[in-house]
Amino acid sequence: MRLIFLGTGAGVPSKERNVSSIALEMQQENGSVWLFDCGEATQHQILRTNIRPRKIDKIFITHLHGDHIYGLPGFLSSRSFQNGESALTIYGPKGIREFVETSLQISGTRLAYPLNFVEVSDGITYEDEQFVVSCAKLDHGIISYGYRIVEKDLPGQLQPNKLKDIGVHPGPIYKQIKEMDQVQLENGEILYRKDFIGPEKPGRIVTILGDTRYVPTLDEFVRDSDVLVHESTFEQSQEELAYNYFHSTTKQAALLAKDGQVKKLILTHISSRYQDDSNDHLRQEAQETFENTSIAHDFFEIEIQAKN
Ligand SMILES: [Zn+2]
Ligand SMILES: [Zn+2]
Structure with missing residues (x-):
């Protein structure tokens, strides 16, 4: 199980950071890849990884701002050209279906695979034998969701x-x-x-939040995550600006990570006002509150190890 950050910038692309998209690669677990948001040019970013578009069978959209969805029509269309024949489901707030269907229809795009939509609300949005995905509403001016992906406990092994x-x-x-x-x-x-059977292996938990103000009451939603991905559009001193633009600061993301007792925090959705040489400064601000913090950059990867 591996997270691959495809775009880590806020609002507009910069030379260093593309707009939002994260892949959760689960080749070993279920042979598929799930995408979280699909900002413009996500398909170009994918070309620079070893992710095969036809392996992506679910796309979870946090909210309908352009920097999170403008890459969808292009990605969906190219997936057809690249022998994608298996079904794909898009999860997201109400309006996602209309956006995608309108784009495909007006551009005369026919997909070679079935495309399904699930318009999400608070609570469980997907479940199979291995995983449960649930949603919680955030605070971002327009409806924005976080996704909590919980791997079910693995049965004990024969001894x-x-x-x-x-x-x-x-x-x-x-x-x-x-x-x-x-x-x-x-x-x-x-x-x-x-x-003659060993103990169950606890499953892993990954929580990916969309754009949001700091919401202290989300500590239950993120609790015990192995990895929490939180936006951090601004540095600590810009708390007022963050509030006015419905975003969070480094320190606020770290507070939520601490209160939710997560194991690792990854900050993303970094404003283009911060160049790469600001990364240490941003990380250190968060680390004053939550030590195990990383700042994502495009193509940053992290393996989420199975527990013993
Ligand atoms: Zn955004
Ligand atoms: Zn947004």
Whole structure:
């Protein structure tokens, strides 16, 4: 499970940072890639990674500001040309369907794959055997959401040494012990699954917030995340400006990370007023409140390790 930042700038692209998009690569977990926001030229950024567009089967949109969605029509269209035939679902606030369908229709674009839409609201927005994705409303002038992606706990592994110790050797019986609560051996002995299965592995949690003012009550929504991605459009001294433009500062993002007891904070959506040489300054401001903080840059990657 890996996060790849495709665009980390706020509002307008700069030479150093493109507008917002983040990929959550889950090749090992479920063979797919999920995209969070799709600012203009996201497809160009993807070309510079090893992400294959047809592997992207879900796109979660935080809000409908242009720097988060103008890349959608181009990406969707190119995915068709690049042998994308599998279905794709776009999740986002009300209006996302109209924006995409209008763009495709007016430009006469026909997609070679089924395109589905889910207009989201607070609460669970997607669930399968492995993951649950839920949404919380933020504070950004227009409706903006955060997404919390929770990997379900992984079942415990069979512990073959314990079985060998009592003289049960590898074979079809192992599968039975793994799948059934109890199994009777040929000699009549009954084995209980719970005695030969290790503990469940806790799943990972990644929370990605869209543009927002500092909302202290979001601490529950972000709680215990392995990674929290938070916007940090401004430095600490610009708190008033951040409030007026419905954005957050370094310090505010760090406060939420601390209150939510997350493990790692990544700041993104950095104003173009800050060049690369400001990164240390921005990071240090956040680190005064929350030590494990990184400032994302375009193509910044982070592996989210499975827990033991
Ligand atoms: Zn934005
Ligand atoms: Zn915005």
